[in-house]
Amino acid sequence: MSQTISPQCETCPVHHAGNLIKLGVNMDSWDYVVALAGNPNTGKSTVFNALTGLRQHTGNWPGKTVTRAEGGFVYHDKRYKLVDLPGTYSLLSTSTDEEVARNFILFGKPDVTVIVVDATRLERNLNLVLQVLEITDRAVVCLNLIDEARRHQLNVDDRTLAKELGVPVVPAAARQGEGMAALLGTIDEVAGGQIVCKPHRIKSESRQVRAALEALVKMIQERFPGLSNARWVALRLLEGDHHVIEALRSGALGDLGQEKSVGQVAA
Numbered sequence: 001m002s003q004t005i006s007p008q009c010e011t012c013p014v015h016h017a018g019n020l021i022k023l024g025v026n027m028d029s030w031d032y033v034v035a036l037a038g039n040p041n042t043g044k045s046t047v048f049n050a051l052t053g054l055r056q057h058t059g060n061w062p063g064k065t066v067t068r069a070e071g072g073f074v075y076h077d078k079r080y081k082l083v084d085l086p087g088t089y090s091l092l093s094t095s096t097d098e099e100v101a102r103n104f105i106l107f108g109k110p111d112v113t114v115i116v117v118d119a120t121r122l123e124r125n126l127n128l129v130l131q132v133l134e135i136t137d138r139a140v141v142c143l144n145l146i147d148e149a150r151r152h153q154l155n156v157d158d159r160t161l162a163k164e165l166g167v168p169v170v171p172a173a174a175r176q177g178e179g180m181a182a183l184l185g186t187i188d189e190v191a192g193g194q195i196v197c198k199p200h201r202i203k204s205e206s207r208q209v210r211a212a213l214e215a216l217v218k219m220i221q222e223r224f225p226g227l228s229n230a231r232w233v234a235l236r237l238l239e240g241d242h243h244v245i246e247a248l249r250s251g252a253l254g255d256l257g258q259e260k261s262v263g264q265v266a267a
Helices: 017-022 044-052 096-108 122-135 146-151 158-165 180-192 207-223 230-238 242-250 252-257 262-266
Strands: 032-038 056-060 067-075 078-084 112-118 139-144 169-171
Touching (some): 032 044, 032 122, 044 056, 044 067, 078 180, 169 180
Antiparallel strands (some): 067 078
């Protein structure tokens, strides 16, 4: 199956098939790739099981002891690969789990990233949501455990939240199957381009930081042509992220930034 992506085709996949293969993901016969992210204890695994049923398997990420779970589902005659990322509170690479999740979203460029949040602890979960939205503009927030929120008389205005975040927000109670049909439909519309996200981005840098970012982005793009999200990489460098610094020094950023066909990578 060809994974060639035309930038003019709004309904074509945007994922980077070559990088996904490097990251250990089986890309045979899948139309779209969906990443499932979230803090621990948000019910992310329940959402994964509800969407994939028995069509799933597990392994390890290449060179890591971190478990990788993959599953699949068919919706509107399109085959979706769902990759369950490690539960993490952040993408700032202080642990292997965070590095795995970050690299998948940053370099694999999934067609949709679903961020599962706990409706009863929304403020705590929004840290990860905002970090993911800095990387990708194709995201859906699954507002899970809405039944627990109701039980504690907590009212979450999902429409206002979606407006503030700039991405769809789907209330759900995955254990009961509530909201799963709406989540599937929303994933399909974001993947196919019917829903265009305009995610919230933090734009409060000082003039000095902005100038430093512009200079760094230019140097990064010159050294690693085709690298995704050079601005995000530049921000991590300014923050002293040692994982990103080492990847830059070793050339690993360039390996994942190179545009290669599936056949080239698999060969």
